[in-house]
Amino acid sequence: MIAKILRSGIAGDIVGYVMREFHDKEKYTADTWRVIDSDGILGNDYRKIVESFDIGTSLNKRKSNPIGHISVSFDKSDLPRLTDDFMVLLAKEYMKKMSIIDTQYIIVRHLETDCPHFHIVYNRVNLHGKSIDERTNFKRSAEATKSIKKKYGLTFSPKKKQYEDAIAEMKPKIQAAMYRCKSWDEFQRRLAPTGISVRFYNDRDTCRPQGIRFSNGESTFNGSKIDRAFSYGRLDKFFAKNAGIRETRPQRPSPISVTAKVKEASVTNVVENIIETGCQALGGLFQLGPTVDPEEEAFIRAMKKKSKKKKGRSI
Numbered sequence: 001m002i003a004k005i006l007r008s009g010i011a012g013d014i015v016g017y018v019m020r021e022f023h024d025k026e027k028y029t030a031d032t033w034r035v036i037d038s039d040g041i042l043g044n045d046y047r048k049i050v051e052s053f054d055i056g057t058s059l060n061k062r063k064s065n066p067i068g069h070i071s072v073s074f075d076k077s078d079l080p081r082l083t084d085d086f087m088v089l090l091a092k093e094y095m096k097k098m099s100i101i102d103t104q105y106i107i108v109r110h111l112e113t114d115c116p117h118f119h120i121v122y123n124r125v126n127l128h129g130k131s132i133d134e135r136t137n138f139k140r141s142a143e144a145t146k147s148i149k150k151k152y153g154l155t156f157s158p159k160k161k162q163y164e165d166a167i168a169e170m171k172p173k174i175q176a177a178m179y180r181c182k183s184w185d186e187f188q189r190r191l192a193p194t195g196i197s198v199r200f201y202n203d204r205d206t207c208r209p210q211g212i213r214f215s216n217g218e219s220t221f222n223g224s225k226i227d228r229a230f231s232y233g234r235l236d237k238f239f240a241k242n243a244g245i246r247e248t249r250p251q252r253p254s255p256i257s258v259t260a261k262v263k264e265a266s267v268t269n270v271v272e273n274i275i276e277t278g279c280q281a282l283g284g285l286f287q288l289g290p291t292v293d294p295e296e297e298a299f300i301r302a303m304k305k306k307s308k309k310k311k312g313r314s315i
Contacts, residue, residue, distance in 0.1 A: 001073070003145050005137055011057070014121055028112065033110050037088045063124055068122045074117065091120055094120075100122050100132055106122075138228060167226050174191070174196065199214075200213075211232050212235065
């Protein structure tokens with residue numbers, strides 16, 4: 001049992017794919033697929049199912065690409081056990097572990113290939129208008145399929161074991177190469193000695209890089225299949241951030257030397273003013289009178305006496 005979480009979208013496209021609406025009708029006849037279970041859907045034909053999903057998604061118009069899509073396949077050796085009812089049981093248990101509950105869904109079984117599988121198409125907006133919890137979807141999906149296989153004794157495919165072992169081996173090597181990496185070139189140089197190569201693929205319309213694949217020579221995986229942090233977009237932002245941090249990292253400040261430039265004339269004036277002020281203050285404290293002349297002093301005293309005698313006579 002292997003579950004693949006596929007790209008979400010709108011009801012018309014995804015329902016049209018699983019119900020073979022856009023396929024060659026001569027090759028994909030009515031006996032090559034069938035709806036084996038549904039909930040919250042009014043009708044079984046393509047248009048009624050799409051209309052039902054559109055009504056449900058209108059409860060939360062902010063949700064972009066509101067229809068989820070998951071493919072679940074099984075080993076050929078389990079085919080004798082895989083009745084429609086048993087597939088529905090497995091699908092419901094898987095959806096419960098993935099928190100795909102209280103929402104619209106259809107389960108479509110495809111019969112045109114040797115690999116038994118079914119598709120789950122569900123509304124990412126539940127019946128209360130809230131978004132389905134899809135956090136850590138890839139991790140939860142791996143845990144869910146593993147526990148269901150053990151519970152019902154389903155076959156663990158040798159390819160699946162090889163797939164899981166390859167991912168477990170590549171993941172730490174990619175993480176180590178990412179450490180403080182600042183560009184795609186540097187990232188590829190670091191990975192080369194580990195035997196992991198990097199390949200890019202472009203968007204068909206814009207021809208710009210859209211995704212990334214890692215290969216160890218035997219197995220090739222999309223980056224997000226190994227870890228969601230290894231998608232092209234997230235790695236590109238990670239390298240750009242590292243490069244930006246390095247460029248804008250604050251450098252240790254240089255010792256600051258301050259040189260005071262003072263005009264010599266100003267200093268001279270200040271010093272002279274201080275000296276002059278000090279001298280004036282000292283002069284006020286210690287200033288001496290004129291030199292005393294004894295003869296002149298005696299003459300002044302005599303004149304004062306004569307002046308007093310004259311005043312006494314007039315009285």
